[in-house]
Amino acid sequence: MTINDNVLVIQKRMKEAQTQSARHSQPNVTLICVSKYHSVDEAKEVYDSGVRHFAENRPEGLIEKQQYLPDDIVWHYIGSLQTRKVKQVINRIDYLHSLDRLKLAKEIQKRAIHPINCFIQVNVSGELSKHGLHPDDVKNFIQEINALDKINVVGLMTMAPKMANENEIRQTFVELRQLSETLTAEMCQLNRPLQLSMGMSNDYDIAIEEGANFVRIGQAFFKG
Ligand SMILES: *Cc1c(COP(=O)(O)O)cnc(C)c1O
Numbered sequence: 738m739t740i741n742d743n744v745l746v747i748q749k750r751m752k753e754a755q756t757q758s759a760r761h762s763q764p765n766v767t768l769i770c771v772s773k774y775h776s777v778d779e780a781k782e783v784y785d786s787g788v789r790h791f792a793e794n795r796p797e798g799l800i801e802k803q804q805y806l807p808d809d810i811v812w813h814y815i816g817s818l819q820t821r822k823v824k825q826v827i828n829r830i831d832y833l834h835s836l837d838r839l840k841l842a843k844e845i846q847k848r849a850i851h852p853i854n855c856f857i858q859v860n861v862s863g864e865l866s867k868h869g870l871h872p873d874d875v876k877n878f879i880q881e882i883n884a885l886d887k888i889n890v891v892g893l894m895t896m897a898p899k900m901a902n903e904n905e906i907r908q909t910f911v912e913l914r915q916l917s918e919t920l921t922a923e924m925c926q927l928n929r930p931l932q933l934s935m936g937m938s939n940d941y942d943i944a945i946e947e948g949a950n951f952v953r954i955g956q957a958f959f960k961g
Contacts, residue, residue: 740779743958744786747941751952754945766945769813771937771955773798777805783958784810792834792953796825803829815953817868824848834858834894834934834953837869842882849887856894856934856951859916861909864898872916876924883926892932892950893917897940906940910947 738746751766769790772780780791780802789809793799794816803812813832823844827833828851836842836855845853857878860869870878875893882888895913897906910933917931936944936952944952 894934
């Protein structure tokens with residue numbers, strides 16, 4: 738399989754999953770290529786297959802990819818972001834998928850030139866190894882950061898537990914969707930419905946069925 742074949746397979750599975758979506762109106766789903774473990778040349782092949790959203794998880798990787806790849810790419814930052822690294826990345830990205838604490842939000846407020854689209858990372862499964870807010874704390878957090886004009890809360894992000902079966906994975910995604918629906922209904926300061934960033938190589942079809950708006954896919958692009 739070439740990278741182009743992989744892109745076609747992913748797009749086909751995404752379409753199929755969208756027809757099964759639990760949401761009444763089938764939302765558009767944005768495909769993000771997570772290029773973190775792959776070279777500029779490999780990422781360029783994905784780009785040449787038509788993908789325009791890319792994600793990195795380290796400042797060095799982001800800076801290197803941006804240097805060599807075309808400038809019409811929408812850049813996403815995934816994974817935990819240390820407060821002291823905010824200034825290196827924040828004005829290079831369009832979306833942050835890992836906002837999970839007030840200290841990070843305040844540092845973004847201090848460093849960002851333009852508002853940054855942020856997903857709040859939620860630890861739905863409760864795994865100790867995972868970053869993210871407890872679902873019960875998200876509402877409070879959104880209120881706490883409401884006054885920060887460089888933070889544009891666009892949605893919620895989660896990861897399914899490792900080693901989970903299909904039901905457990907689906908349950909995680911259902912809970913994130915329900916949380917987004919509840920908060921969207923309750924919080925008038927949210928002027929648009931909270932979007933969902935969920936689904937990776939092994940579970941993106943389940944995530945889309947449960948309402949994902951952004952899927953973050955790495956390995957599935959690059960397998961041989
Ligand atoms: C690495 C990573 C992905 C992509 O994972 P794959 O299994 O390679 O698809 C998605 N989201 C986050 C937060 C990641 O760290």
